[in-house]
Amino acid sequence: MGIRILFALVPILLFGNILPAQTLSQIKNMKTTPSCYGAVKISTPIQIDGLAAETAWDLAAWTDEFVDIEGAVQPAPKYSTKVKMLWDEAYLYVYARMEEPHVWGRLTQRDTIIYHDNDFEVFIKPFEQQSFYYEIEVNPLNTILDLMMPKPYRFGGDALMHWDVKGLKSAIHVEGTLNNPDDTDQYWSVEMAIPFSALSTYSSKATPNINDYWRINFSRVQWQHDVSEGIYTRKTANGKLLPEDNWVWSAIGVVNMHYPERWGFVKFVEEAEVVGLPKAHAAEKMAWNIFYLQQLYKQEHKRFADNIEELEEGRHLLTKDADDLRCEIFINSYKAGYVLEVKDLENHFTVILDNFGHYRINYE
Incomplete structure (x- = not known):
């Protein structure tokens, strides 16, 4: 299943932001495994x-x-x-x-x-x-x-x-x-x-x-x-x-x-083995890449993006992150705060990240 992006307007009480955005070139550098x-x-x-x-x-x-x-x-x-x-x-x-x-x-x-x-x-x-x-x-x-x-x-x-x-x-x-x-x-x-x-x-x-x-x-x-x-x-x-x-x-x-x-x-x-990434990594990576792009967008537009199409300058960085993920952004009416949910439909958990960098994983 491909990546599906859903957006909803909800009155979340999250305002402002306290950190500078990365440049697009830095965000590209931050995509290494x-x-x-x-x-x-x-x-x-x-x-x-x-x-x-x-x-x-x-x-x-x-x-x-x-x-x-x-x-x-x-x-x-x-x-x-x-x-x-x-x-x-x-x-x-x-x-x-x-x-x-x-x-x-x-x-x-x-x-x-x-x-x-x-x-x-x-x-x-x-x-x-x-x-x-x-x-x-x-x-x-x-x-x-x-x-x-x-x-x-x-x-x-x-x-x-x-x-x-x-x-x-x-x-x-x-x-x-x-x-x-x-x-x-x-x-x-x-x-x-x-x-x-x-x-x-x-x-x-x-x-x-x-x-x-x-x-x-x-x-x-x-x-x-x-x-x-x-x-x-x-x-x-x-x-x-x-x-x-x-x-x-x-x-x-x-x-x-x-x-x-x-x-x-x-x-x-317990014994030596070849170690791969944990199962949550793909969803976590997707969440943080959207977070970085939102910071970059806000630096220019003084608000967060309503939808992923608005992140067009760096949207190509999201297209190959993972399959079987569903992303939802819940943004407040002032467009000054959001909560992002990235759901891994195969492994049954959700990565939650807001504009302040508060992060958690909910397991089903």
Whole structure:
């Protein structure tokens, strides 16, 4: 069955919008398929020392090499970055290896802005229905920044810096010499054990079951550097810092990690397997693409579109998203707010998304 688009005028009390629209070219960049990974369950202990020397790590495949955050429209990263994942009843284990001829870091105080150094970042969204997610950053000195986001910044979210990953274990290994500009290093690696108990809420346990999917992504921030009197610093030109590189596992399409709907997926498996996208992905992708196009339309017309034909500038981006979907937009009489429903007729669920980015899935 093809895509059917239905519209209805209803007095929904949703007004305004709080985020800028993407450009059409950015929306095109944001149509890449998210990366997927199968994390194998283990029963043997992992020593967190930055080395990943345990035989259990042999069960874990490497991810694909990291790409630029904007995807293929930008050059491939200069240095290799890749990740492995495992899990047991208590922890999600992450091991990242980053090729680097100059391993350096300066920041030593927890919860400072760690990406002002070269760093490695983990983004985790354990619960499908809730908007909140977690971020962990670490530099080559093993200095941690961890925070919880109630919702993305573009929807009015604000980082809760007082939140900590209680029980987090992390370690760094440097194949070379940290903060020594006189030699050439090979890589630095991060090993983490992220406790599920720290990600749980009062009413929801984060410990996954076999075949559960979580949203997850990884980012590497890389600065150009100078050396003065043996000290590394971020490179400047005309008194301004040169922009950093942002290399990620699953491309976002824009220079902003805080698009959880654009992250990759980890599937918690018992044995190694080839992992595909979850069943809800096609409907979710359709909903967000309509959302992005509505933002673009409102930027120009100061209102949301009444029907999909009005989104003609980017309508072609929707035509091949999926079959067996039925989309309905319920828009208020002021055309200042809407609720979008994308129904998957084959798998019997509905993705619901409004103009404020509130998102949920209703299963029949």
